Amino acid sequence: MEFKSTRREWNTLQKDTLERKSAADQYVKEGKIVDAKDTVALLETVIKPYDKVNIEGNNQKQADFLAKKLCEVDPSKVHDLHMVQSVLTLPEHLDVFEKGIAKKLDMSFSGPQAGRIAQFLQEKKLELGAIHTYLELYGRYFVDLTPKVALVAATMADRDGNLFTGFSTEDTPVIVEATKFRQGIVVAQVNKIVDKLPRVDIPGDWVDYVIESPKPFYIEPLFTRDPALITDAQILKAMMAIKGIYGEYGVERLNHGIGFDTAAIELLLPTYGEELGLKGKICKHFILNPHPTLIPAIESGWVESVHSFGGELGMEDYVAARSDVFFVGPDGSMRSNRAFSQTAGHYAIDMFIGGTLQIDPYGNSSTATASRVAGFGGAPNMGCDAKGRRHSTAAWLKVGDEYALKDQLYGPVRRGKRLVVQIAETFREKLAPGFVEELDAFALAKNAKLPIEPVMLYGDDLTHIITEEGIAYLHKCGSMEERTAAIRGIAGFTEVGMKADPKETKRLRTAGIIKTPDDLGIDIGRANRSMLAAKNVHELVEWSHGLYNPPAKFRNW
Amino acid sequence: MVAWVVQSTGEIQKLVIKEEISVALQTLNFEFQAETPETMTKEWSHLGVTGSGDLEVLMEKKNLGGKVQAKVVTPVKGFDEVWRRMLGKFVNDCQVGDVSIEINDDNATPIVVYMRLRQAWAESSEKEAE
Numbered sequence: 001m002e003f004k005s006t007r008r009e010w011n012t013l014q015k016d017t018l019e020r021k022s023a024a025d026q027y028v029k030e031g032k033i034v035d036a037k038d039t040v041a042l043l044e045t046v047i048k049p050y051d052k053v054n055i056e057g058n059n060q061k062q063a064d065f066l067a068k069k070l071c072e073v074d075p076s077k078v079h080d081l082h083m084v085q086s087v088l089t090l091p092e093h094l095d096v097f098e099k100g101i102a103k104k105l106d107m108s109f110s111g112p113q114a115g116r117i118a119q120f121l122q123e124k125k126l127e128l129g130a131i132h133t134y135l136e137l138y139g140r141y142f143v144d145l146t147p148k149v150a151l152v153a154a155t156m157a158d159r160d161g162n163l164f165t166g167f168s169t170e171d172t173p174v175i176v177e178a179t180k181f182r183q184g185i186v187v188a189q190v191n192k193i194v195d196k197l198p199r200v201d202i203p204g205d206w207v208d209y210v211i212e213s214p215k216p217f218y219i220e221p222l223f224t225r226d227p228a229l230i231t232d233a234q235i236l237k238a239m240m241a242i243k244g245i246y247g248e249y250g251v252e253r254l255n256h257g258i259g260f261d262t263a264a265i266e267l268l269l270p271t272y273g274e275e276l277g278l279k280g281k282i283c284k285h286f287i288l289n290p291h292p293t294l295i296p297a298i299e300s301g302w303v304e305s306v307h308s309f310g311g312e313l314g315m316e317d318y319v320a321a322r323s324d325v326f327f328v329g330p331d332g333s334m335r336s337n338r339a340f341s342q343t344a345g346h347y348a349i350d351m352f353i354g355g356t357l358q359i360d361p362y363g364n365s366s367t368a369t370a371s372r373v374a375g376f377g378g379a380p381n382m383g384c385d386a387k388g389r390r391h392s393t394a395a396w397l398k399v400g401d402e403y404a405l406k407d408q409l410y411g412p413v414r415r416g417k418r419l420v421v422q423i424a425e426t427f428r429e430k431l432a433p434g435f436v437e438e439l440d441a442f443a444l445a446k447n448a449k450l451p452i453e454p455v456m457l458y459g460d461d462l463t464h465i466i467t468e469e470g471i472a473y474l475h476k477c478g479s480m481e482e483r484t485a486a487i488r489g490i491a492g493f494t495e496v497g498m499k500a501d502p503k504e505t506k507r508l509r510t511a512g513i514i515k516t517p518d519d520l521g522i523d524i525g526r527a528n529r530s531m532l533a534a535k536n537v538h539e540l541v542e543w544s545h546g547l548y549n550p551p552a553k554f555r556n557w
Numbered sequence: 558m559v560a561w562v563v564q565s566t567g568e569i570q571k572l573v574i575k576e577e578i579s580v581a582l583q584t585l586n587f588e589f590q591a592e593t594p595e596t597m598t599k600e601w602s603h604l605g606v607t608g609s610g611d612l613e614v615l616m617e618k619k620n621l622g623g624k625v626q627a628k629v630v631t632p633v634k635g636f637d638e639v640w641r642r643m644l645g646k647f648v649n650d651c652q653v654g655d656v657s658i659e660i661n662d663d664n665a666t667p668i669v670v671y672m673r674l675r676q677a678w679a680e681s682s683e684k685e686a687e
Contacts, residue, residue, distance in 0.1 A: 232669055233668045
C-alpha cells in the first residue's frame, strides 16, 4: 500500500496571521491595547483583500466604532472583503460595499438596512451569499464561513485582552471561538479598559487587540413594548391564545416573538391566566430576552426560568435582583448568549408564538416585502418542528397525537410535534392585509434574484394561526385542501378570507379545526385594556419595585 | 349612498350607490337591514374621542323603518368593500335596527372598529336602572 501524501506547508494560516500581527506591532501601546486614533492603520495592516470579515452586529449590541473605522480604510489596500455577520443594522455595514471595501455578504437579519441591500443587489455593488437563520450562520462559521478577522464589541477589557461582555454577551463567544481557533485575528472595541474585570467572558488569549472606543457601543432597546399602545384586538387575540392554545396544550416551555401581540399575552397572565386557573400549568420556562412586559408575570410567581439571547436596556438591575429566574454570573450580572439561547429555542421549547406580516393560503408566512431583503434572525430556528428532538413533554406529545398526517408520515411510531403559532390581524394599520394569495417573498426572490423565496415559517411547520376571527388548528388538517379552507375560514374580509366557503368553515368548526371566540367561550366585550396587568411603562416600573429603569424615550411621566 | 340588505344567511345584497368624498378624509355611507332587528334602549351611545389617536363611534336611535344607516369617515381609500362587510357583520351578528351609526376610524383596523361597535351596542342596550 502506497500513501500518496501531499507535500505542503500545514500551518500557513497561522504563519499569515503572525506576519500580519508582527506588521501591526507598531500600533500596540501596552499589553494588547491599541489607541483609538490608530484603529484605521491597524485594520489596514491586519485585514487583506478577499478576507472573510465579521463586524459584530447583534440584535442590540453593535461594534459601531470598528464598523465606522472599517469604512475609513483605503480601498486600494483593503477590498473585496466577504462580510459574514449576523445582523446589518448600521449604515456603515452597507457603506463598506458602497466604498468598494467589501463585495460579498452572508447574513441573517438586516432590519433598517433591508432596502439598501435590495438596491445594492440591483446595482451589483453587492453579491449575496445567502440569508441564514442565526444558528445556521453560526454553524457555517465553523465550516466554510470562518472569519479571518473579527471586529467585536465588549463592555470592558483589561490590558491582557480579557473581555467582559456581561449582560450583552449575545454573539461574541461564537464569533471569537470560530475566528481564533482557525488562526484568525480578533479586534475588540470596549467601552472601558480597567485593571480588574467583574468577570471574564472571553479569555485574553483569544483576543489580539483591544481599543477603548471614544463612545460606548450603540445598543438598542429593541424588545421594549409600551403597554399603553396595546389595542383591544391584541387583547382579544391574547385571550384566545391563552385559553385556546396555552391552556389547551399545557405549554410550559416557550419563546415569544417581540411584537405587541405577545406583549399582551405576557400582561394577561396575572389577570386572565390567573382567572382560568392556569398558574403553575403554563409559561414556566421562557427562552426570551428580558422583556419589560414579562415583569408582572415574574413578580406574581408564574415564571421559573428565563434564558436570554441578549440583554435589554433598563432591565439590568431587575434581572440582577432575580437570579433565581435569570442566568446571572458570580459577579451579579446576567450573561446572555445567542448561540445557546437559539439552541434551546430549537430543541428545548414546546412552542414558538409570534406575529407576522403576511400568511398565504398554504400557511407559509413571511415578513419580506418586495423591495427589502430583511432576513429572518432566529424565528425559523424556533418556528419549526425540530426533527432532531428526542425528549418528550405533554404539550409536544398532544400536538403529535393530534397530527392528522402522522399515520402517513410516521407509521406506527409515536412522535410529538412542536407548537408553531402565528398571530395575525386580518388587517393591520392602513388596512394592510395579513393574508395574501401570494407572499411578497415571491416578488422579492425575483427582484433580488434569490434562488428560494425568503419564507420565514413554512406552512408544514405551522400548527396554529390566531386571528380575531378565530384559531385555526392546522395540524389537525388531513390535506392541503383542508388546511387552505381552515386558513380562509379565519382570514376575515381579506382576499384570502373572502374565498372561504361558509359551509366548509362551519364543518371545520364542528370538527374543532376552527374555533371562534364564541366557540372558546370568550366574551369579546371583555377584551379591553382593563385586562392588562400593567397599562403603561410606569406601572411596569411599579411592578418591578423600582428596579426596572426604562430608557428616556419610554418615560412620559 | 351605498345601501345593503343583510340576509339571514350572512349574504349581503346591494341596493343603491352614491358617495361623498372630502379633501383629506373619505366619507362612506352604507345602509343595512337585519332580519329581525331590535333597536337600542338608550337614545344614543358614544365611545372614543376624535383626534385622541383612538377611533370614535357614535350611535343614535332613529326611526329608519328598522334599517341601519352608517357613515364612516376614514383616511384610507379603496376599502369600501371591507367596511361594508364588517358593518354588515355587526348588524347581522347583533340584529341592529333603527340606528344611525357614525364612525371616525382614525386609522383603526376593522376588527378594532367591530369590537368598539359591539361595546357601544352593549352599552346602549343596558337598562337605565342597571
